Amino acid sequence: MxxxxxxxxxxxxxxxxxxxxxxxxxxxxxxxxxxxxxxxxxxxxxxxxxxxxxxxxxxxxxxxxxxxxREYGGFIEAAIQDAPTSAAAVRRILLEAPARYTRHGLPHGCLVASGDAGTTDSEIHDSLQHLRSEKAQSLSDRIRADISAGQLPEDTDADGLSGYVMTVISGLAQRASEGATKAELTTIADIATRSCP
Known part of the structure; x- marks a missing residue:
């Protein structure tokens, strides 16, 4: 009682x-x-x-x-900071994403990439869009630094390349949330890396 x-x-x-x-x-x-x-x-x-x-x-x-x-993401920032070149950072981001988005015991996909899907709340959408834009800008800045250092061709489109990478990993996250396997996502990531400078 x-x-x-x-x-x-x-x-x-x-x-x-x-x-x-x-x-x-x-x-x-x-x-x-x-x-x-x-x-x-x-x-x-x-x-x-x-x-x-x-x-x-x-x-x-x-x-x-x-x-x-901070706890489950962070691999994009780590690649940008730690890789010796922006090209290596791009490759690392693309090839690490499949494992990140299909971790055992965790939901598949990415909260930052799709957490605002379908919402009409502008504050929620804007906050996640800002977070995604910050990641893209960080990669653009790293690519631009390598262009200035002569490690990439002068005509490399830093914003375009960064946008491409972020679009690919967003697609990988979406596919993962729909049930795609790590192997399937890795195949896509491999193709994407071959199209990058």
Missing amino acids: VSSATRGRPRSFDRDTALDLAIRLFWRKGYEATSVRDLSEELGIGTPSLYNAFGDKKALFTEAVSIYD
Whole structure:
């Protein structure tokens, strides 16, 4: 029998664990298709506790994307920073994406690439578009630096090449979320690398 002292007490939970569950739910379903009820059930907490811990759905999604990009993403930035040349960075990004988007035990695809699919919320769309644009700009800047250093032809279109790479990996993420295997995605990535300078 539940005592009057414990009845109605909010269920305790680990915030980081709950946040990771939210990240994975948004990763699978996207912002628009994920309801507050879905989140409450996935996290195992009542709606009041959800709001108390994270704010509204939009605030939770924003926090989830930030943590996702740091904990589950980051391979694009790492390639740009660590590869010896922009050409090597491009190759590394394209060839690493298939494994990243089909990791065992995690949702397939990419939250940053498709988390805003179908949403009519301009703030959500704009925030993810800004994040995607930042990644593309970082790659463009790296390519432009190599052009200036004579490592790439002067007529290389830095923005065009960066846009191409980002478009390919966005497509790979989409295909992964639809069930494509790592091997299938790697075949596509191999073709894409051969078309790059």
